[in-house]
Amino acid sequence: MTGPGPAPVKCPRCFTALPHDKVAWTEATPESVAHNPTASAYAGVATSTGQVHTANRPENSPDWIPASFDVHRHVEVCVTCHYTLPPMWRYGEATCVAMAGARYTGKTVFIAVLIKQLQQYTERFHREVIPADDETANRYSAIYETPLFVERGIVQATPSAASEAHHPLIFDLGVWDGLKRFLVIRDVAGEDLEEAKVAGPAWEFFSRADAVFFLFDPLRVEDVSDQLRDLIPDSSRVGGDPRDVLRVVMRLISGGNPRLGVILSKFDALQELSRVKNSAWGQVMGHPGAAFNRDPSLVNRSYDETDGQLLDAEVRSLLQRLRAGPSLLNMVDPVTGQQYHHRFFAVSALGESPEGERLHPNGISPFRCMDPIRWVLADRHVLQE
Ligand SMILES: Nc1nc2c(ncn2[C@@H]2O[C@H](COP(=O)(O)OP(=O)(O)O)[C@@H](O)[C@H]2O)c(=O)[nH]1
Ligand SMILES: [Mg+2]
Ligand SMILES: [Zn+2]
The missing domain is CATH 3.40.50.300 (P-loop containing nucleotide triphosphate hydrolases)
Structure with missing residues (x-):
């Protein structure tokens, strides 16, 4: 990873630095949930979540948001462990x-x-x-x-x-x-x-x-x-x-x-x-x-x-x-x-x-x-x- 700017913030659950080049998100209040093997592995217990979507972030575009990400409906999750990040987490x-x-x-x-x-x-x-x-x-x-x-x-x-x-x-x-x-x-x-x-x-x-x-x-x-x-x-x-x-x-x-x-x-x-x-x-x-x-x-x-x-x-x-x-x-x-x-x-x-x-x-x-x-x-x- 190269480039200027502050070090990427870490996920509050798995402590992995959020990657610059990937974003993951899910619905804030999902209509249906399903067993999530990734979230379960990092939580240490069986965990169900809404569907998690991921997208690649273009280079040098820290403020880029995927087209299908609706700020009123979606929340960003950790790419690694799928933990829901608090609002504006990426900027802190x-x-x-x-x-x-x-x-x-x-x-x-x-x-x-x-x-x-x-x-x-x-x-x-x-x-x-x-x-x-x-x-x-x-x-x-x-x-x-x-x-x-x-x-x-x-x-x-x-x-x-x-x-x-x-x-x-x-x-x-x-x-x-x-x-x-x-x-x-x-x-x-x-x-x-x-x-x-x-x-x-x-x-x-x-x-x-x-x-x-x-x-x-x-x-x-x-x-x-x-x-x-x-x-x-x-x-x-x-x-x-x-x-x-x-x-x-x-x-x-x-x-x-x-x-x-x-x-x-x-x-x-x-x-x-x-x-x-x-x-x-x-x-x-x-x-x-x-x-x-x-x-x-x-x-x-x-x-x-x-x-x-x-x-x-x-x-x-x-x-x-x-x-x-x-x-x-x-x-x-x-x-x-x-x-x-x-x-x-x-x-x-x-x-x-x-x-x-x-x-x-x-x-x-x-x-x-x-x-x-x-x-x-x-x-x-x-x-x-
Ligand atoms: N003397 C003294 N006892 C303490 C102190 N902090 C905690 N304790 C005692 O240690 C016990 C265990 O504390 P707790 O925080 O629950 O420990 P944990 O299991 O490590 O989370 C408590 O019931 C208190 O009796 C302290 O600063 N001084
Ligand atoms: Mg304790
Ligand atoms: Zn994480």
Whole structure:
């Protein structure tokens, strides 16, 4: 592919760049639907759609529309996976993120809080973060926002792909640096990634993502959970071994070149360790000058690269001390094979440990939740002046 102009936008489901030379479309409200093998393969479940038409686009004609495309009746779909693209998608730019991690590592809560924080943050730039389609609006409200911010409980586990089609969350970030920007997040059910059998078209998006966020729950480390036993309410919900999940993730991204953010979740729990007197962990976590004990993200108007590198180094040394640490580090710092552009992060979506099924009475006080996404967006001139 040659020629000037911005890189083609990616499809929000399969993350394939839309080709310049082909267009596909279908009826917005089809009179009849039929089993669509292409859509089914990429959705991971049997999917029916209206008939999909394709046409070749003449060279250097980005605004060309096929003669049989009726803007009142038709919608553009992805040439590769037949997903219905939000309006004007082709003229925007999308940052596509895949979330990975074992069950109960905090992926869903993190997304719920991240979107809220992005909404607050962009207000000061007089921009809005809004769902880009009805599917996202409904799902963000029902699965993420309402349980956490309205019912003040804890969200339910993300259903496995086997029970629900692969739907991306698509947010419109507004116009930045002259282009309409979208953020796409694919939240994956942890149990799917704990099973090594994931493969095929429905999982290819990992290798084509702009970034993969791998969440890692420090409470899974025995040494940590032993010391915290009396300090934080016990949670009987434990997911799979993070190393197994990371192994699957590394396999899924091979061949691609996404950035890899390795995110220590539930960081509030580790911060609790500073209250464990005379313990090695207490001394590590109590250091007041440490980057992991402050959150500059709401103050700074652009991502602070120096702070990011400092935090990366601190989290690395923290992981070295966690029993699961060294093997995780070896997996993302391979001696041979492909090196991914990666960085370590520490976040707390809630700020405090929940008590059973309920949030801590102090409510939600997120810590460094926007860091990973601002790292990804930093060289795209988004969320900064
Ligand atoms: N202490 C603490 N617990 C959290 C945090 N985020 C999530 N959790 C807990 O982790 C559990 C699983 O979270 P969830 O987002 O559903 O995980 P997912 O399965 O990875 O999507 C929740 O029920 C919370 O109890 C956090 O920031 N701090
Ligand atoms: Mg989930
Ligand atoms: Zn697609």
